[in-house]
Amino acid sequence: xxxxxxxxxxxxxxxxxxxxxxxxxxxxxxxxxxxxxxxxxxxxxxxxxxxxxxxxxxxxxxxxxxxxxxxxxxxxxxxxxxxxxxxxxxxxxxxxxxxxxxxxxxxxxxxxxxxxxxxxxxxxxxxxxxxxxxxxxxxxxxxxxxxxxxxxxxxxxxxxxxxxxxxxxxxxxxxxxxxxxxxxxxxxxxxxxxxxxxxxxxxxxxxxxxxxxxxxxxxxxxxxxxxxxxxxxxxxxxxxxxxxxxxxxxxxxxxxxxxxxxxxxxxxxxxxxxxxxxxxxxxxxxxxxxxxxxxxxxxxxxxxxxxxxxxxxxxxxxxxxxxxxxxxxxxxxxxxxxxxxxxxxxxxxxxxxxxxxxxxxxxxxxxxxxxxxxxxxxxxxxxxxxxxxxxxxxxxxxxxxxxxxxxxxxxxxxxxxxxxxxxxxxxxxxxxxxxxxxxxxxxxxxxxxxxxxxxxxxxxxxxxxxxxxxxxxxxxxxxxxxxxxxxxxxxxxxxxxxxxxxxxxxxxxxxxxxxxxxxxxxxxxxxxxxxxxxxxxxxxxxxxxxxxxxxxxxxxxxxxxxxxxxxxxxxxxxxxxxxxxxxxxxxxxxxxxxxxxxxxxxxxxxxxxxxxxxxxxxxxxxxxxxxxxxxxxxxxxxxxxxxxxxxxxxxxxxxxxxxxxxxxxxxxxxxxxxxxxxxxxxxxxxxxxxxxxxxxxxxxxxxxxxxxxxxxxxxxxxxxxxxxxxxxxxxxxxxxxxxxxxxxxxxxxxxxxxxxxxxxxxxxxxxxxxxxxxxxxxxxxxxxxxxxxxxxxxxxx
Numbered sequence: 001x002x003x004x005x006x007x008x009x010x011x012x013x014x015x016x017x018x019x020x021x022x023x024x025x026x027x028x029x030x031x032x033x034x035x036x037x038x039x040x041x042x043x044x045x046x047x048x049x050x051x052x053x054x055x056x057x058x059x060x061x062x063x064x065x066x067x068x069x070x071x072x073x074x075x076x077x078x079x080x081x082x083x084x085x086x087x088x089x090x091x092x093x094x095x096x097x098x099x100x101x102x103x104x105x106x107x108x109x110x111x112x113x114x115x116x117x118x119x120x121x122x123x124x125x126x127x128x129x130x131x132x133x134x135x136x137x138x139x140x141x142x143x144x145x146x147x148x149x150x151x152x153x154x155x156x157x158x159x160x161x162x163x164x165x166x167x168x169x170x171x172x173x174x175x176x177x178x179x180x181x182x183x184x185x186x187x188x189x190x191x192x193x194x195x196x197x198x199x200x201x202x203x204x205x206x207x208x209x210x211x212x213x214x215x216x217x218x219x220x221x222x223x224x225x226x227x228x229x230x231x232x233x234x235x236x237x238x239x240x241x242x243x244x245x246x247x248x249x250x251x252x253x254x255x256x257x258x259x260x261x262x263x264x265x266x267x268x269x270x271x272x273x274x275x276x277x278x279x280x281x282x283x284x285x286x287x288x289x290x291x292x293x294x295x296x297x298x299x300x301x302x303x304x305x306x307x308x309x310x311x312x313x314x315x316x317x318x319x320x321x322x323x324x325x326x327x328x329x330x331x332x333x334x335x336x337x338x339x340x341x342x343x344x345x346x347x348x349x350x351x352x353x354x355x356x357x358x359x360x361x362x363x364x365x366x367x368x369x370x371x372x373x374x375x376x377x378x379x380x381x382x383x384x385x386x387x388x389x390x391x392x393x394x395x396x397x398x399x400x401x402x403x404x405x406x407x408x409x410x411x412x413x414x415x416x417x418x419x420x421x422x423x424x425x426x427x428x429x430x431x432x433x434x435x436x437x438x439x440x441x442x443x444x445x446x447x448x449x450x451x452x453x454x455x456x457x458x459x460x461x462x463x464x465x466x467x468x469x470x471x472x473x474x475x476x477x478x479x480x481x482x483x484x485x486x487x488x489x490x491x492x493x494x495x496x497x498x499x500x501x502x503x504x505x506x507x508x509x510x511x512x513x514x515x516x517x518x519x520x521x522x523x524x525x526x527x528x529x530x531x532x533x534x535x536x537x538x539x540x541x542x543x544x545x546x547x548x549x550x551x552x553x554x555x556x557x558x559x560x561x562x563x564x565x566x567x568x569x570x571x572x573x574x575x576x577x578x579x580x581x582x583x584x585x586x587x588x589x590x591x592x593x594x595x596x597x598x599x600x601x602x603x604x605x606x607x608x609x610x611x612x613x614x615x616x617x618x619x620x621x622x623x624x625x626x627x628x629x630x631x632x633x634x635x636x637x638x639x640x641x642x643x644x645x646x647x648x649x650x651x652x653x654x655x656x657x658x659x660x661x662x663x664x665x666x667x668x669x670x671x672x673x674x675x676x677x678x679x680x681x682x683x684x685x686x687x688x689x690x691x692x693x694x695x696x697x698x699x700x701x702x703x704x705x706x707x708x709x710x711x712x713x714x715x716x717x718x719x720x721x722x723x724x725x726x727x728x729x730x731x732x733x734x735x736x737x738x739x740x741x742x743x744x745x746x747x748x749x750x751x752x753x754x755x756x757x758x759x760x761x762x763x764x765x766x767x768x769x770x771x772x773x774x775x776x777x778x779x780x781x782x783x784x785x786x787x788x789x790x791x792x793x794x795x796x797x
Contacts, residue, residue, distance in 0.1 A: 013387075013430055020385035021430035028384075028431065031376065031439040035452075045153035050086075050131035056116045061104040063118050065127055070151070072131070076105040079122035080253045081262045084133070086149055089156070089246030092224045093447055095459050096490035098268030123253050137253050141216040147237070149247055156247040158223075158240040166214040167624045168233055169612070170522040172207035173500065175200045178515040178612060178627035180210065180233055187229035187242075189458050189487045191428035191436050192502045194562065195536040198512045204426060204487045204501050206458060207523045208240065211259060218618055220259035222266070224248045226458040226489060244454060256522075256618050257607055264524050264606025268494035272603045273527065274480045275720030276346055277419070277497070278555065278595045279308025280585055283348075283531075285563035288315045289329045290336045296569075297345055305570055305582055306589045309346040311421055311560070316349060320388040321356050323363055323408040325415075337416030346418035348484070353425045353464060354391030357383060363408065367394065372401040374453075375443050382442050384429035393427055393438065396463035397456050398445035405464075406471025413475050419482035420468055422496065425461040426487045461487035462495075469495035478722045484556070490524070493606075497527035497556055505537025505565065510547050511642040515627040517554060521608030529556030536562045541573035542644065542679070545580055549682045550640035552584040553632050555595070555609050580680050593693040593700065593715055598633045600716035609633060617654050620670060626652050635690035635713075636661070639675065639683035648676050649683065657688035659705050664762050686762075691731045691742075699756035699784070702731070704742065706763055710734050718750050725750040740764070740794040752788050759783040759792055768795040 013021070051068025062075035071087040085091070094100060108119045115128040126134040131148035147159040162168075167179045175198050176183060186202040196203060208223035208231070223229075225245040232239035252262040264270075282300075287293055293310060300307040316333075318324040325333055337347045355364050355373070367373055373381040373392040381392045394401050409420070428436050437457060444456035465485050472481035483496040492498070500516050503509045513530040520528045532551045533544040548570070551557050559568035566572065570581040588595075598609040611631040614623040629639040629651055637658065639651045653669030660667070660675075661684035667673050675683040686692060691713030692703040705711070711733035718726040727750035732743045742759065746752075761781045769778035770793045771785055783792065 017385055017387070017389075017430050018432070020389070022432040024385050024430065025432040025434055028439045029434065031441055035439075035441045045155075047150040047152045047157070049148045049150060053115060053127070053129045053131070056109065056111075056127070058107075058109045061102070061107065063107070063109050063116070065116070067131055070131065070149075072127070074118055074125060074127070076107055076118075076120050076123075077102040077250075077266070078262065079105055079120040080137075080258070081266070082123065082125060082135075082251045084247075084249050084251065086156070086247040088151075090449075091246055092226070092248055093449065095226070095462055096222075096224055096267050098491060098494060099265060125251075135219065135251055135253060137217060143214075143217050143219045143253055144212070144221070144251065151247075154244040156225075156240075156242045156245070158242075158247060158249075160221075160238045162233075162236055162238055163214045163216075164236075165621065166212055168210045168212055168238070170207070170210040170220075170519055171231060172209075172520065172523045172525075173203045173205040173498070173516060174519050175203060175512055175516065176519075177625070178518050179625050180519075182234055184234060185231045187227075187231065187458065188435070189426040189461065189489070191424070191426055193436065195502050195504055197504045197506075198508055205489070205492070205498060205520070205523075205525070207488075207490050207525075209263065209490060209523050211256060211522050213256075213614065213618055213624055215621075218254065218256055218259065220250075220252045220263055222250045222252075222263060222490065224250070224490075227455055228457075256612075256615055257605075260522070260524065260607050261605050264493065267491040267524060269604070269606045270493040270526055270602050272480065272600055273497070274418075274482055275592070275596055276308050276344075277482050278592055278599065279557070280306055280588065281309040281311060281348070281556070281558035282307060282569065283311035283313065283558055283560035284567055284569070285313045285315060286567060287312060290332065293336055293340065293347075297340055297343055299569070299571070300345075301343065303571060303578070303582070306585050307345050309348050309419065310340065311348045311350070311558070313350050313563075314352070314387055319356070320352075320386075321358070321361055321363070322352050322354070323412070324361075334415045337418075341416060341418070347416065348419035348421050348482070349412060349417050350421040350423050351468070352387065352423055353393055353427050353460075354384070354386035354388065354429070355394065356388035357390045357392060358388075364392065367392070367404070370400070370404050372398065372404050374438060376439070377441050377443060382438055384431075384438060386424060386429055391429075394464075395444050396460060396467055397447060399447070401445075402463065402467035402470065405467045406474070409468065409471045410475055413472070419484065420472075422461070422464060422468060422483060422485040422487075425464050425485060426457070427460050458489045461485055462489040462492050465492055465495035480721060488525070493525050493527075498525055499528060499556055499558065500530045502535040502562070503530055505534025505539045505543070505561075507543060507642060507644055509534045509537075510543065510550070510640070511628055513547075514550070514630060514640065514642070517610055518612050518627060518630060521610055522612075524606065526602045526606075526608040526610075527555045529554040529558060531561060531568070532557075532559040533561060533568045535560065536565060538566055540644075541577045544568070544573050545577045545679070546641045546682070548581050549584050550638070552588045553610075553630075553636070553638045553684075555599075557588060576679065583680070590694045590696065593695050593717070594633065594635070596720075597693065597714055597716045601633075601714070613637070613652060613654055620654065622670065623652055623654060635687050635692050637683075637685040637687070639677075639685075641677050641682050647678060648674055650674050651683060651685075653685075657707060658685040659688065659762055660684070661686050666763065688763075689733065691733060696758065698754060699758050700754040701758040701760060702742075704733060704740075704759060704761045706733065706735050706740055706761070708735065717753055727752065738796045740796060742792045742794075744788065744790055744792075746788070755786070757785045757788055759785075761794060764794075765797040766794050767797050769793065 050070035442453040689707035689711030
């Protein structure tokens with residue numbers, strides 16, 4: 001750990017906890033001494049390859065291949081989705097999987113000169129005599145080529161050939177470029193210690209999944225193994241080196257959209273969030289009393305700044321004890337929660353995993369009685385220092401523990417808390433050296449099978465989030481849970497949102513955020529965003545504003561900072577920054593129908609809201625490395641300003657026609673264009689053919705951007721909570737010569753939530769207009785109607 005990070009961490013935890021961290025590091029090193037010696041001996045074991053293929057047997061939906069020293073099972077879960085399992089090795093527990101029953105896929109098993117082929121209507125895998133595998137799509141394009149796996153003691157080493165132009169994306173949360181080639185990455189969820197910068201590895205969410213793009217096409221691979229691992233992507237091969245567990249993995253062939261759809265069908269789609277969660281969130285350690293909350297809400301209201309949620313950090317607790325409230329500071333938390341809710345502001349409270357060792361503390365006392373805490377091999381609960389002091393840690397890999405933990409949310413629900421912020425759940429502890437987590441020999445239930453912390457560590461936050469999500473679903477069946485988590489693993493998108501953690505407040509940190517958010521989206525996590533301005537550091541007004549402008553177009557929109565740094569409320573930096581931030585806050589509110597529709601689409605397909613520029617045309621290699629701009633859905637291209645004093649920037653445009661959101665200037669891609677960016681604006685482009693829905697109070701404004709091609713759009717609406725009625729609006733826009741037509745179809749029973757409908761046409765001038773066959777007045781290319789319609793026509797000049 002560098003001096004900068006050490007000092008930042010010490011400032012955060014204080015001297016007393018710093019001394020505890022020194023003592024714990026020594027204690028953990030002793031506990032791990034024999035364990036690590038065994039790991040070293042495993043690594044020194046002789047590597048064993050599968051050997052020669054002996055025979056192949058067809059099975060329903062797949063086939064089994066017998067080698068001299070290994071068994072291979074390949075099963076097609078879908079025509080383009082395969083699950084590959086090498087034995088020996090205990091099969092993984094099903095934490096990551098949301099779907100375990102799949103229809104049988106019709107296959108053909110053939111003997112080939114080089115081995116055997118197993119073919120579906122969409123894919124073929126060639127199993128060679130030495131255990132190497134080749135994957136092709138239905139067009140015969142070779143998408144992935146694997147070398148025979150190696151087994152060394154309990155370890156597995158898996159290699160695949162990489163093409164010179166091949167780009168790789170994902171692996172969870174990374175402080176790296178969007179394209180991961182050229183570096184080594186660790187699969188180990190880890191607290192960044194108060195600050196991280198570009199190049200630091202690992203971070204909070206490590207997921208062994210990556211998406212590949214190369215000249216022949218694209219695929220995704222997901223390793224269903226939670227053990228510590230190294231992914232070496234520096235050479236002509238990818239090396240996945242797992243310290244234990246089985247070699248089970250899924251391979252999905254297809255476009256980026258298709259492979260993410262397949263991956264989230266396997267590991268779970270993100271549920272539709274409550275509508276309020278897509279608004280602006282404000283957090284700060286300084287909100288320590290009810291008066292602070294009331295004053296904050298007043299300030300937002302008086303300054304005409306939309307506010308959706310306030311997040312309470314550790315100081316609302318009684319001595320940092322989880323699931324407690326300091327009643328001196330918050331004597332009527334239920335009352336202030338109700339008062340804020342009446343203003344449309346929700347309260348979100350932080351929840352940590354460490355339970356203070358205190359016999360007078362209910363959670364500790366009852367947890368000890370229920371025997372739910374993680375233990376060392378000799379049976380004593382493991383203790384480690386966190387914010388309250390010495391703590392024990394629930395073993396969330398036991399169903400009993402998840403149910404026990406879940407019951408403590410009920411008091412907070414009764415109090416009116418609307419959401420929960422799960423922190424320190426890697427799990428993180430204070431350690432002066434080494435990895436800041438529980439000792440590797442720590443025992444976990446792992447659903448009754450049993451195992452150590454090496455296997456359970458990356459699963460810990462996933463299981464904690466499951467406990468919270470299931471509890472909230474049971475306690476409030478008419479509400480959608482909102483959980484924000486710092487850590488997780490494959491499948492965490494089923495339970496929680498994430499944020500990018502303790503990022504550095506710098507221009508480099510701002511730029512890094514874009515690549516990190518895109519990489520999380522490529523890893524199946526669609527709801528994420530940064531602490532605006534960076535978590536640790538002192539941003540200038542310009543840096544804060546540029547960060548704010550970018551974050552207004554990310555799913556999770558929150559400002560937060562360390563208690564040792566300046567606050568991040570929009571007015572803190574004065575004018576002109578406040579005025580500009582207000583404009584972007586209001587723009588975010590106006591775009592909520594679009595965000596909410598993208599959220600609904602994510603719940604149906606698993607596709608992220610924020611997407612790389614190559615998303616819709618992955619054959620264009622000039623877009624593969626772009627990680628300073630992004631697509632928001634299909635309609636918007638956002639190009640944040642990531643350099644100090646920049647008032648223009650270049651943008652690589654995907655193919656098609658693009659309109660400037662600000663002034664309707666037209667740009668045609670593919671091209672690299674230079675766009676102006678005053679302090680008041682960042683470049684935002686709208687794809688031609690888009691129908692962009694915007695909330696204008698009592699009216700829905702449909703922004704129409706014509707295209708020579710057919711345009712389509714959707715708008716999803718419901719009550720913003722629960723699972724009641726819904727309304728799906730489908731739009732279709734066509735243009736023939738000087739006649740443009742919009743058709744509008746609706747399905748569902750939720751009542752249309754607006755009094756008026758406004759149609760705004762961009763890029764053309766309207767001469768006459770009709771709504772459902774009747775001619776209507778159209779002024780300045782705007783058509784205002786009191787009712788929904790099924791068809792509108794525009795005669796253009």
